[in-house]
Amino acid sequence: MMGITTRMLAFVLAMTAIAQAAPDPSDGKPHQFLAANGQFTIDAQPIEIIAGEIHPSRVPYQFWEDRIKKARAMGLNTISVYIFWNQLEPAEGQFNFQDNNDIRRFVKLCQANGLWVVLRPGPYVCAETEFGGYPAWLLKHHDIKVRTDDPQFMNYCRDYMKALHEQIGDLQVTHGGPILMVQIENEYGKIDNYLADLRQMFIDVGFDTQLYTCDHSGPVWKQIDGLPGILRATNGLPNATKLDLAQHVAGGYPVYGSEVYTSWFSVWGDRVGGPKGKAKPIPVQIKDTDWLLDRHLSFCYYMFDGGTNFGFSNGSNGWQPVQTTYDYDAPIDEMGRVTPKFKALRDLFIQRLHVDPPPIPPDPHIIGIPPFKVTTCRPLLDCLPKPTLESDDVVTMEDLNQSYGLILYRKTFPAGIKGKLDLKKALDYTIVMLNGQVVGQAFHAYGPDSFQMTLDHKGPCTLDILVYNLGRNSVGINQSISRKGLNENPTLDGQDLKGWQIFSLPMTDPATVPVPHTVASDPPSQAPAIYTGSFNLTDIGETYLDMRNWHLGVVWVNGHNLGRYWDVGADRGLYLPSVWQTKGENQITILELAGPPKDAEIQGVTNLIQEPAQAFRPYPHY
Numbered sequence: 001m002m003g004i005t006t007r008m009l010a011f012v013l014a015m016t017a018i019a020q021a022a023p024d025p026s027d028g029k030p031h032q033f034l035a036a037n038g039q040f041t042i043d044a045q046p047i048e049i050i051a052g053e054i055h056p057s058r059v060p061y062q063f064w065e066d067r068i069k070k071a072r073a074m075g076l077n078t079i080s081v082y083i084f085w086n087q088l089e090p091a092e093g094q095f096n097f098q099d100n101n102d103i104r105r106f107v108k109l110c111q112a113n114g115l116w117v118v119l120r121p122g123p124y125v126c127a128e129t130e131f132g133g134y135p136a137w138l139l140k141h142h143d144i145k146v147r148t149d150d151p152q153f154m155n156y157c158r159d160y161m162k163a164l165h166e167q168i169g170d171l172q173v174t175h176g177g178p179i180l181m182v183q184i185e186n187e188y189g190k191i192d193n194y195l196a197d198l199r200q201m202f203i204d205v206g207f208d209t210q211l212y213t214c215d216h217s218g219p220v221w222k223q224i225d226g227l228p229g230i231l232r233a234t235n236g237l238p239n240a241t242k243l244d245l246a247q248h249v250a251g252g253y254p255v256y257g258s259e260v261y262t263s264w265f266s267v268w269g270d271r272v273g274g275p276k277g278k279a280k281p282i283p284v285q286i287k288d289t290d291w292l293l294d295r296h297l298s299f300c301y302y303m304f305d306g307g308t309n310f311g312f313s314n315g316s317n318g319w320q321p322v323q324t325t326y327d328y329d330a331p332i333d334e335m336g337r338v339t340p341k342f343k344a345l346r347d348l349f350i351q352r353l354h355v356d357p358p359p360i361p362p363d364p365h366i367i368g369i370p371p372f373k374v375t376t377c378r379p380l381l382d383c384l385p386k387p388t389l390e391s392d393d394v395v396t397m398e399d400l401n402q403s404y405g406l407i408l409y410r411k412t413f414p415a416g417i418k419g420k421l422d423l424k425k426a427l428d429y430t431i432v433m434l435n436g437q438v439v440g441q442a443f444h445a446y447g448p449d450s451f452q453m454t455l456d457h458k459g460p461c462t463l464d465i466l467v468y469n470l471g472r473n474s475v476g477i478n479q480s481i482s483r484k485g486l487n488e489n490p491t492l493d494g495q496d497l498k499g500w501q502i503f504s505l506p507m508t509d510p511a512t513v514p515v516p517h518t519v520a521s522d523p524p525s526q527a528p529a530i531y532t533g534s535f536n537l538t539d540i541g542e543t544y545l546d547m548r549n550w551h552l553g554v555v556w557v558n559g560h561n562l563g564r565y566w567d568v569g570a571d572r573g574l575y576l577p578s579v580w581q582t583k584g585e586n587q588i589t590i591l592e593l594a595g596p597p598k599d600a601e602i603q604g605v606t607n608l609i610q611e612p613a614q615a616f617r618p619y620p621h622y
Helices: 002-021 061-074 103-112 136-140 151-171 193-205 240-249 282-294 340-353
Strands: 033-036 039-042 045-047 050-054 078-082 116-120 179-183 210-215 230-235 256-261 298-305 369-373 376-379 389-391 406-413 416-422 429-434 437-442 452-458 461-468 500-505 529-537 543-546 552-557 560-566 573-576 584-592 601-605
Touching: 033 179, 033 210, 050 061, 061 103, 061 298, 061 340, 078 103, 078 298, 103 116, 103 151, 151 193, 193 210, 210 256, 230 240, 256 282, 282 340, 369 529, 416 461, 429 452, 437 452, 560 573
Parallel strands: 050 078, 050 298, 078 116, 116 179, 179 210, 210 230, 230 256, 256 298
Antiparallel strands: 033 039, 039 045, 369 601, 376 529, 389 500, 406 461, 406 500, 416 452, 429 437, 429 461, 529 584, 543 573, 543 601, 552 560, 552 584
C-alpha cells in the first residue's frame, strides 16, 4: 500500500509541476515538442496529453468555440481532430475551406483557448464518415486503387495534403502554433511501402512536427521495427494486453492511447450507442480514466463531442449505414449540453491532477416546437429534371460526377413487361416502380431475394428504378461496394436490359432538391414523394424534430440538410441547430421514400428520441 501511495503522490507532484512549467499553446512562440525516452516533452518540460476528440464537420462552426471552451473547462489540455478530405475537396481540384471547412479557424480557436491540437488528416480516417473520408469522385476513375501506393491515388493524396498544409502548416508547434502531432493514415494494420510513401509525402509537403500512426493490436504490433520517426499509438485503452503490446513496440516513444472510447457508433437497425456492452457508463469511464492516470499515460477520449452526421455525410460499416446521430454518449451531448459524465470527469481531474479548470460555459438554450403539419406533397417522379444521360448500359453515380443522393434509371416497354427482374448489383436502397406504382424494394438487409421480383404488366409501361445511396463503406474500405447506383445492367429472365434514361438526383443543396410547385390531386401513394411546408418560431434554440410519424428519407430546414431518418430505429429524431432557424417562418422539405406518413405531423422536442431498433438480418454482400 505504501508503494502505491508513494507513486500516486509522485504523480500528483509531477503533474502539478507540469501545469506550472509547461508552455502555454496560446503564447504563439515556436516550441520543441519531443516524443522520446518514454515521455512527451515541450521545451524539455514533461507533458501528459489529456485530449478529447471533436470533428469540426459534425458541429456547426458557430458552436466550435463553445465546445472548445467546454473541453478546457473539463480539464483537457488538447483537442484531437479528424479532418475529412471529402468535405474539403467535394469536387476534384476544387477545395473549400469556408465555414465548417475552415480548419485554420478551428485550430486557432483551440490555441486562443489554451489547448494543444493533435491533427488527424487521413487521407483515410474511417470515423464512420462517408467513404472513410475519401472523396467519392475518386471512384469515377475505375482503375484507381485507394488506400494503396497506386501512383494515381497517391497524386490525389499529395494534392490534398499540399492544400491542407497551406492552410495550417504554420500552426504546427514548431512554428508557433498548437499542433503537436499529425497522424498519417488510420488503423492500417501493417507497415509497407504505402505507409512509408505516406510518411515521406507528409514530410515533403512541410509537416515537420511529430508524425504518428494508430492501430488496434494486430499484425502491426508484432513488427518491432516501425517507420523511422513515426510514433505508433494504440486504440482501445484501457486494456492491459494492448498496453503490454504498445510498450513492447514503442521503442523510445511514449505510449499514446489515441482512442479511449466513451461509447460506440450506431448503425441503422441497432440501438444508439452501438451493440450492447459498448456503452461506457460513468463508473466505467471513471475507472478507465483512473487506470490511465495511474500509469501516467497520454490519451484521448473518443468522443468528447460526437456531433451529428448532417446531410449525406454518414459512412457505412460494410453494408450497414451509420445513423444520423453521432452523440457517442460523449461528455458533451449532440446539442452541446454538459452531461453528468462531463462533470464526473472534471471532478476527477481536479482531484487527481490538482488542476483548476475555468468555469463551465452555460448550456445552450433548448426549445420545443408545437406540432405542425406538412401536407403539400407531390410524387418525386413528377418533379424530375431532364435526364442527365441516355445510355445503352447503366452507369453509377460516380460516372456522372455525383457523390450523394439518389439516381433514377428509366426504361419504357411499349408492349408491356413480363418476366423475372433481377437488379444484380444495386447499391443501396432500391425502389422499383411500374407506371409510378411501387412493385418492390431491395436492400442487403432484406435478403438476396429482395433483388429479384416477378413483373407482369400488359400494355405500355415505364419501369423506374430509384437507388438511394445510404453512405459508402467507411470501415477498412471495400471499393466493390462503394460505387453507388446500378453497377450492372438489370436482367429480365436472364437477358440484359438496355436503353436507359438516367437521372442524377444529388440533392446536396437547395438548388438540387426537386420542389413540387403544385399539390398532387390524388392522395399520396406508396411511391416516393416530396413534402413541403413551413412552421413559425417566436423563440430560437436547439431542438430535435420528432420524425416518428415518418418512414424513410431526408429533411431540409431553410435549405440545410439535417440528415436521414428511418423507422427501423433506434434514432427517431433529427437535431435542428438554432443557427439554422429564423424567427418567424421556417421552410421545411421532406423526401419520403417509403409511403405516406402515419400522420404528416412533426414537432420539436428537447431530447434525442430513441425507439426499439429492428435488427437487420445480414447476409453475404458483394
